Amino acid sequence: MQNAGSNPRSAEPGSPSALVASAYQTGVVLMRNLRRRGVSVSCVDCDLSQPGFRSVYGQAHLCPDPDEHLDQWLEFMIGLARQTGDKPVLIAAADKFVSAMANCASELEKHFRFACSTGVVQSLLATKRRQYDIAGQHGLPVPRTAFISSPEELLDFAKSASFPCLIKPDHFREWERFAPGHPLLGQKVAVANTIGELEAQYRLAAEVTPQLMVQEIVEGPDNAKLVYLGCYAQNGERIGACIVRQIRTMPAHFGSASIVEPVLEPEVDRQCDTFLRAVGYAGVCEIELKRDVRNSIVYMIEANPRYSVTADAAPYAGVDLGWLHYLDLIGKKVDPVFPPVRDVRHVFLQRDFGSFRTYLDEGLATWGDILRFYRPPVGFFDFDLRDYRVTAIHSILLMKQLIGPPIRRIFPRRTRQGQ
Numbered sequence: 001m002q003n004a005g006s007n008p009r010s011a012e013p014g015s016p017s018a019l020v021a022s023a024y025q026t027g028v029v030l031m032r033n034l035r036r037r038g039v040s041v042s043c044v045d046c047d048l049s050q051p052g053f054r055s056v057y058g059q060a061h062l063c064p065d066p067d068e069h070l071d072q073w074l075e076f077m078i079g080l081a082r083q084t085g086d087k088p089v090l091i092a093a094a095d096k097f098v099s100a101m102a103n104c105a106s107e108l109e110k111h112f113r114f115a116c117s118t119g120v121v122q123s124l125l126a127t128k129r130r131q132y133d134i135a136g137q138h139g140l141p142v143p144r145t146a147f148i149s150s151p152e153e154l155l156d157f158a159k160s161a162s163f164p165c166l167i168k169p170d171h172f173r174e175w176e177r178f179a180p181g182h183p184l185l186g187q188k189v190a191v192a193n194t195i196g197e198l199e200a201q202y203r204l205a206a207e208v209t210p211q212l213m214v215q216e217i218v219e220g221p222d223n224a225k226l227v228y229l230g231c232y233a234q235n236g237e238r239i240g241a242c243i244v245r246q247i248r249t250m251p252a253h254f255g256s257a258s259i260v261e262p263v264l265e266p267e268v269d270r271q272c273d274t275f276l277r278a279v280g281y282a283g284v285c286e287i288e289l290k291r292d293v294r295n296s297i298v299y300m301i302e303a304n305p306r307y308s309v310t311a312d313a314a315p316y317a318g319v320d321l322g323w324l325h326y327l328d329l330i331g332k333k334v335d336p337v338f339p340p341v342r343d344v345r346h347v348f349l350q351r352d353f354g355s356f357r358t359y360l361d362e363g364l365a366t367w368g369d370i371l372r373f374y375r376p377p378v379g380f381f382d383f384d385l386r387d388y389r390v391t392a393i394h395s396i397l398l399m400k401q402l403i404g405p406p407i408r409r410i411f412p413r414r415t416r417q418g419q
Contacts, residue, residue, distance in 0.1 A: 095304075
């Protein structure tokens with residue numbers, strides 16, 4: 001694969017501005033990448049605690065929550081577009097805003113430039129049931145899965161299932177509705193090693209979400225997980241892609257990547273590209289996959305039709321997905337970018353610090369791995385000295401992760417009294 005070097009390296013004077021839909025750190029790194037290219041960029045979010053409201057890379061605007069007040073959100077977005085004086089590029093970096101953009105596409109497209117495959121995006125994102133149906137129809141293998149809404153349906157699946165199994169909602173935001181202290185609050189999946197454990201997890205989840213997905217686990221170590229990162233033009237052509245391998249995840253084994261590195265996987269690249277072309281996809285997309293050690297088949301775990309955490313690894317691998325997407329949306333001809341595999345790692349420090357002790361305890365990592373995987377060249381998702389206010393917040397959280405457990409072990413009673 002070759003890297004095309006004829007694309008513009010920076011925005012021309014008078015180029016349209018960009019608006020990132022999310023002030024989470026994912027939105028911050030996308031703003032940073034566009035700002036470095038000379039794009040005037042800002043972001044929106046409905047949560048003032050997100051780091052984008054403290055970032056140096058662009059102004060953040062507090063908007064209504066589109067999940068709860070979609071009409072007000074649309075009105076706010078239209079007003080924001082009118083204030084810019086141009087037709088801004090709109091790029092989603094959170095599921096909440098992908099859904100909102102799909103639901104309001106006909107009105108938004110009068111005021112913004114964004115990927116027009118909204119029907120496909122909505123289908124991919126709306127439910128995991130639809131995701132797996134579409135993948136299966138287009139030849140992308142998926143793990144054995146059932147969508148259940150009763151204990152009887154759960155038992156039917158469990159009787160012939162190979163354990164361990166996962167149980168999860170159609171969309172992870174559904175489990176954000178649990179009451180404080182609920183065991184599944186904030187979790188994306190629950191793991192069961194037996195039928196009894198699976199039934200217990202279902203009873204816990206059914207308090208809020210009786211309709212759930214159960215799935216056999218794709219067996220293999222965390223470094224058998226791959227992530228395809230691609231960008232597709234409005235005409236359906238692929239304009240950039242790379243694949244990264246996960247090294248560690250948070251939480252360990254069933255979480256999201258904390259360290260990745262580029263790899264060459266031609267067959268996986270072909271499968272993912274064929275799938276996205278077949279559904280007529282346009283825009284940035286991430287597909288998470290895992291190779292099963294029992295049969296070497298690579299199964300799709302999840303598709304994210306937006307700029308994602310792991311998408312921030314792509315610029316370090318030589319594919320600036322956000323920039324390519326921006327160029328396409330403003331009508332520039334984009335030469336496809338497929339770089340050779342680079343010796344570089346991408347680290348999400350908070351995740352990696354949170355999971356590293358588990359890997360140590362299980363004998364899956366050594367202290368020497370810190371030197372091995374953090375050595376240059378390396379890029380960090382949540383550490384950027386120029387964005388000093390945001391980095392300060394992340395550094396405080398990291399310190400709490402480092403010193404919190406030892407303090408709780410030394411002063412257990414004092415910690416309990418302070419809670």
